[in-house]
Amino acid sequence: MSTADDDAIVARELTKTFVVARKHTGRFAGLRSLLDPVSDKVTVVDRLTMRVGRGELVALLGPNGAGKSTSIKMLTGILTPTSGEVYVDGRVPHKDRTSNARSIGAVFGQKTQLWWDLPARQSFALLRDIFDVPQALYDRQIADFDSILQLSEFWHTPVRNLSLGQRVRCEMAAAMLHDPRIVFLDEPTIGMDVVVKEQTREFLRAQVQERGRTIVLTTHDMTEVARLCERVLLINRGRLMFDGTLTQLKAEHGGTSHVNVTFAEPVNAVSVPGTRLVSHDGMRAVLAPEGATTPEDVVRALISHYPVVNVGVEETNLEDLMRDVYLAQLDAASAASHLA
Amino acid sequence: MATNIASTTAHDRRRGRVHDLRHVARVVGKVTALNVRARMEYRADFAVSVLFGIIWQTSTLMFASVLLTRFKGGLGNFPATGVLLIIGMRLLSHGLYVLIYSNLAWLPRLVDEGRVDGYFLRPLPVFTQLLLSQFNVNAIGDIAVGGSSLGVALTLVHVHWNVAKALYMAAAVIGGLLVEAALQLMLACLLLRSPGSRVLGSWVDELMSTFGNYPLSILPRVVQALFTFLLPLAFVAYFPVEVILGIAPKHGVMSLVVHWSPLIGGLLFIVAHRVWVYSLRHYTTAGG
Ligand SMILES: Nc1ncnc2c1ncn2[C@@H]1O[C@H](COP(=O)(O)OP(=O)(O)OP(=O)(O)O)[C@@H](O)[C@H]1O
Ligand SMILES: [Mg+2]
Numbered sequence: 001m002s003t004a005d006d007d008a009i010v011a012r013e014l015t016k017t018f019v020v021a022r023k024h025t026g027r028f029a030g031l032r033s034l035l036d037p038v039s040d041k042v043t044v045v046d047r048l049t050m051r052v053g054r055g056e057l058v059a060l061l062g063p064n065g066a067g068k069s070t071s072i073k074m075l076t077g078i079l080t081p082t083s084g085e086v087y088v089d090g091r092v093p094h095k096d097r098t099s100n101a102r103s104i105g106a107v108f109g110q111k112t113q114l115w116w117d118l119p120a121r122q123s124f125a126l127l128r129d130i131f132d133v134p135q136a137l138y139d140r141q142i143a144d145f146d147s148i149l150q151l152s153e154f155w156h157t158p159v160r161n162l163s164l165g166q167r168v169r170c171e172m173a174a175a176m177l178h179d180p181r182i183v184f185l186d187e188p189t190i191g192m193d194v195v196v197k198e199q200t201r202e203f204l205r206a207q208v209q210e211r212g213r214t215i216v217l218t219t220h221d222m223t224e225v226a227r228l229c230e231r232v233l234l235i236n237r238g239r240l241m242f243d244g245t246l247t248q249l250k251a252e253h254g255g256t257s258h259v260n261v262t263f264a265e266p267v268n269a270v271s272v273p274g275t276r277l278v279s280h281d282g283m284r285a286v287l288a289p290e291g292a293t294t295p296e297d298v299v300r301a302l303i304s305h306y307p308v309v310n311v312g313v314e315e316t317n318l319e320d321l322m323r324d325v326y327l328a329q330l331d332a333a334s335a336a337s338h339l340a
Numbered sequence: 341m342a343t344n345i346a347s348t349t350a351h352d353r354r355r356g357r358v359h360d361l362r363h364v365a366r367v368v369g370k371v372t373a374l375n376v377r378a379r380m381e382y383r384a385d386f387a388v389s390v391l392f393g394i395i396w397q398t399s400t401l402m403f404a405s406v407l408l409t410r411f412k413g414g415l416g417n418f419p420a421t422g423v424l425l426i427i428g429m430r431l432l433s434h435g436l437y438v439l440i441y442s443n444l445a446w447l448p449r450l451v452d453e454g455r456v457d458g459y460f461l462r463p464l465p466v467f468t469q470l471l472l473s474q475f476n477v478n479a480i481g482d483i484a485v486g487g488s489s490l491g492v493a494l495t496l497v498h499v500h501w502n503v504a505k506a507l508y509m510a511a512a513v514i515g516g517l518l519v520e521a522a523l524q525l526m527l528a529c530l531l532l533r534s535p536g537s538r539v540l541g542s543w544v545d546e547l548m549s550t551f552g553n554y555p556l557s558i559l560p561r562v563v564q565a566l567f568t569f570l571l572p573l574a575f576v577a578y579f580p581v582e583v584i585l586g587i588a589p590k591h592g593v594m595s596l597v598v599h600w601s602p603l604i605g606g607l608l609f610i611v612a613h614r615v616w617v618y619s620l621r622h623y624t625t626a627g628g
Contacts, residue, residue, distance in 0.1 A: 018624060073457070073625055076460070076461060077460055077461075078457050078460045078461070078623070078625060079623070079624065079625065080621055080622065080623075094621070097460060098463045099463075101460075101461050101462050101463040102463055104461070105461070106461050108454055108457060108458075110454070111453060111454025111455070111457060111458070112453065112454065112455070112458075113454070113455065113457075113458030113461070115371075115374070115375075115378075116474075117375065117378035117379070117381075117474070118374055118375075118378055122374055126367070126370060126371055126374065127462075129366065129367050129370055130367055130462055130463065130464055131462070131463060132363070158378070158381075175461075
């Protein structure tokens with residue numbers, strides 16, 4: 001095992017279990033909960049092992065409730081893990097909170113960390129004081145952030161009056177003001193319009209490429225992932241299911257494309273070697289090539305064996321791929337639990 | 341990458357200063373000034389908050405003075421002016437408590453909004469940031485009424501003042517503020533676990549303002565014991581005023597306890613803060 005500090009982030013068997021009080025129902029439910037507290041343990045992050053190198057931009061993906069935010073909260077030191085090890089910039093975040101705060105920045109898109117009553121600009125100045133950022137660095141950062149994120153249009157407005165997209169942009173600037181090495185972004189593009197999303201992506205790319213920051217982000221926006229991240233980590237039910245590039249993910253999960261075919265007359269059974277039948281209703285069928293089979297192979301096989309009137313190849317978009325992956329994992333998980 | 345390294349060495353040089361109390365004090369000053377300014381933006385709201393504080397506390401005061409004019413001989417072993425001294429000291433302690441610590445009561449909301457999560461990400465104690473989350477304007481009214489009733493009480497009460505007694509009284513006011521802060525901080529720890537315990541906080545608040553204004557000696561012994569050892573209200577103003585008036589017990593354990601009462605607040609607060617630090621380690625955030 002290597003030492004903890006050559007990678008930006010190291011997690012080994014990281015686990016978080018919440019104790020949730022079980023609610024009594026029926027008569028005197030409140031009283032019974034008080035007298036006879038029953039609690040369940042839910043494991044939300046389950047033996048997560050991962051590494052993120054310095055200067056990497058990684059997406060943490062997974063369906064709702066997968067444990068993304070919980071993982072990020074452990075990596076930022078907000079939550080103490082139930083078990084396992086975690087090192088961020090060589091430190092254990094929840095043990096060394098103050099120094100950890102200096103080397104990381106974080107944005108939780110659905111929550112706010114700015115002073116509600118104050119204009120964002122004043123929040124920035126306060127953060128400068130809190131983090132003791134040298135004035136020259138501060139000025140440079142502010143100019144830098146403003147040039148891409150165009151904050152000066154609204155940074156004199158109290159944060160409570162900002163639109164969601166404006167506020168999140170301010171949050172992002174606030175999180176990076178003290179020049180942190182590692183940045184965590186939990187759904188940073190939530191509520192942003194297309195133009196602002198593109199600005200934000202440009203901003204994040206610049207932060208990685210020019211400033212050498214490490215960024216871990218979560219999002220449900222697949223376009224974002226495709227445009228921004230080389231590497232994705234997929235978690236589901238708290239477990240790491242995949243770690244690699246998007247291309248690898250596409251390859252592993254079969255058909256990056258579908259073949260849509262229309263027959264001249266209803267066909268009883270469609271079967272082409274090296275494919276998976278996605279759907280079939282008499283006159284129409286959708287097939288997904290698997291393994292080494294290419295869409296062209298499928299088209300050729302279909303034409304030579306069936307009364308084909310129309311055939312087309314459709315590239316699967318990332319959104320569909322993700323849905324397939326999530327659903328496949330759900331099936332696998334429920335099959336496993338039936339066996340157990 | 342180069343920029344990061346350069347700024348880190350600059351940071352390292354400055355790092356020590358963060359732990360420096362002066363730095364924290366400066367941050368506290370700046371944030372408070374901005375918070376006050378932010379509240380002043382809504383002038384009407386600001387004025388109403390101050391006024392409300394004054395009216396609220398004055399009504400307490402009026403009730404007490406009605407009571408005292410009815411019982412000219414005082415309450416129990418207490419002269420009427422001594423009761424006024426209790427009220428003045430407690431109101432001032434409470435006003436200072438509201439000024440500094442009353443954001444504790446907002447903890448559940450701050451947790452829900454994810455603000456507490458944010459406090460973990462800055463190089464200042466979570467507790468300090470919690471206290472700085474907003475400025476409580478009604479503290480101004482509380483302190484104004486507390487200060488003036490204490491002033492009136494001081495002109496009426498028959499005490500031979502000297503420096504030691506004055507310092508003792510000041511310590512007692514701070515001790516009283518810390519008793520209340522310690523109790524609410526303990527409750528805040530409970531709030532971190534279950535937001536439902538919020539009612540407990542207002543209940544304690546209610547108890548303290550209802551019973552805190554009168555000499556506990558008028559209450560049954562059992563209740564006196566409860567307010568000494570369970571909800572240590574007796575330490576807020578009652579015991580110190582007994583000492584100032586020279587009617588504190590002269591012998592036994594209680595004599596010791598009563599004379600050292602200003603210290604109790606500090607001790608309780610230290611214990612409560614320990615519990616707080618422990619609770620933060622077991623903090624579970626709002627989902628999201
Ligand atoms: N404090 C808590 N106590 C109990 N359960 C919790 C707590 N926080 C989160 N959970 C549960 O843990 C699971 C994972 O939550 P988490 O917020 O990490 O999911 P997520 O991957 O971020 O989902 P989303 O995409 O919806 O943001 C959920 O089922 C959630 O209900
Ligand atoms: Mg989430």
